[in-house]
Amino acid sequence: MTxxxxxxxxxxxxxxxxxxxxxxxxxxxxxxxLVLFNLIADPxxxxxxxxxxxxxxxxxxxxxxxxxNNASELVILAIGMTLVTAASGGQDIxxxxxxxxxxxxxxxxxxxxxxxxxxxxQAPIIVAFLAACxxxxxFGAFNGTLVAYFKIQPMVATLxxxxxxxxxxxxxxxxxxxxxxxxxxxxxxxxxxGIPVPTPVFIAxxxxxxxMLVLKFTTLGLxxxxxxxxxxxxxxxGIDPAFVKFITYVILGLCVAVAGLIKVSRIxxxxxxxxxxxIEMDAILAVALGGNALSGGKxxxxxxxLGAYVIQFxxxxxxxxxxxxxxLPAYKAVVVILLVVMSAPVVREKMGKAMKSAASKKTxxxxx
Numbered sequence: 001m002t003x004x005x006x007x008x009x010x011x012x013x014x015x016x017x018x019x020x021x022x023x024x025x026x027x028x029x030x031x032x033x034l035v036l037f038n039l040i041a042d043p044x045x046x047x048x049x050x051x052x053x054x055x056x057x058x059x060x061x062x063x064x065x066x067x068x069n070n071a072s073e074l075v076i077l078a079i080g081m082t083l084v085t086a087a088s089g090g091q092d093i094x095x096x097x098x099x100x101x102x103x104x105x106x107x108x109x110x111x112x113x114x115x116x117x118x119x120x121x122q123a124p125i126i127v128a129f130l131a132a133c134x135x136x137x138x139f140g141a142f143n144g145t146l147v148a149y150f151k152i153q154p155m156v157a158t159l160x161x162x163x164x165x166x167x168x169x170x171x172x173x174x175x176x177x178x179x180x181x182x183x184x185x186x187x188x189x190x191x192x193x194g195i196p197v198p199t200p201v202f203i204a205x206x207x208x209x210x211x212m213l214v215l216k217f218t219t220l221g222l223x224x225x226x227x228x229x230x231x232x233x234x235x236x237x238g239i240d241p242a243f244v245k246f247i248t249y250v251i252l253g254l255c256v257a258v259a260g261l262i263k264v265s266r267i268x269x270x271x272x273x274x275x276x277x278x279i280e281m282d283a284i285l286a287v288a289l290g291g292n293a294l295s296g297g298k299x300x301x302x303x304x305x306l307g308a309y310v311i312q313f314x315x316x317x318x319x320x321x322x323x324x325x326x327x328l329p330a331y332k333a334v335v336v337i338l339l340v341v342m343s344a345p346v347v348r349e350k351m352g353k354a355m356k357s358a359a360s361k362k363t364x365x366x367x368x
Contacts, residue, residue, distance in 0.1 A: 140253020
């Protein structure tokens with residue numbers, strides 16, 4: 001008599017196959033592996049304590065808080081980078097340099113004509129931030145124009161600001177390193193008195209909420225994916241592909257301004273050559289880890305956001321185990337390359353076929 005496989009096993013296999021095919025399976029699996037590794041290596045990694053800072057204010061501390069805090073800028077950039085990648089099929093490698101420009105603009109306006117170390121801020125912080133938004137969006141429009149209207153490959157188009165951006169940032173402040181002594185400016189990159197959670201965490205959450213509402217109640221996501229999948233067909237359907245690509249670069253410019261505010265607020269100053277160094281590569285990797293095709297088209301914003309936290313989790317883990325800062329990029333590159341390869345559609349398809357073949361052999365064996 002033939003022995004049939006139990007429905008429970010078939011159901012479990014089908015569910016697992018469906019789960020593995022999900023776009024965010026790889027970043028979730030990577031995050032779980034990092035959690036498991038740290039649980040085994042040092043359970044204290046997950047300890048969170050409530051203490052006081054130098055001003056006597058309550059603050060939360062611990063590796064998890066560090067991850068949430070330091071990933072904030074990367075999460076914000078991943079939002080804009082996801083839209084740019086989906087629409088243009090390329091990436092903006094100038095975001096680190098543009099952060100330097102945005103931060104320099106903020107400090108320049110706050111310092112006014114009082115030199116590099118004013119006793120008081122010469123303008124409201126909101127005015128300086130809005131000016132940085134305008135400048136960053138202008139540079140985003142510059143990149144978008146080159147890509148959308150002059151049809152220059154995105155990485156080549158953004159190489160201009162990648163090369164010149166930090167020099168422009170230094171020129172804005174006459175090659176000086178301005179310092180803002182007003183404690184209120186540091187609230188955006190550190191802690192608000194009385195609130196133990198770092199302010200950048202709230203800013204990142206606010207940005208995520210805004211973009212999710214925009215994607216839910218507007219056609220931005222649909223238009224972006226349509227243009228990324230087939231710009232010619234989009235044009236035939238009444239969509240302007242060039243404008244859609246252009247607007248995604250402008251949105252990324254806005255994200256850059258927010259990240260720039262956080263960066264300069266953390267230290268109330270700026271170092272043009274170091275600030276946000278290599279952050280563009282982490283932003284691109286966050287998009288890739290989220291299961292999004294770097295060639296454009298369909299995207300998953302939650303996947304990119306989760307990918308940003310995975311990268312920061314990995315970075316913090318390596319620092320925790322005293323990996324030399326010079327060697328850190330090499331370690332991170334190896335791990336991230338493995339994760340990106342595992343998330344590639346070709347690899348996932350072959351894994352799916354292998355699992356299907358194994359399941360078929362097991363069923364045939366049980367049927368005997």
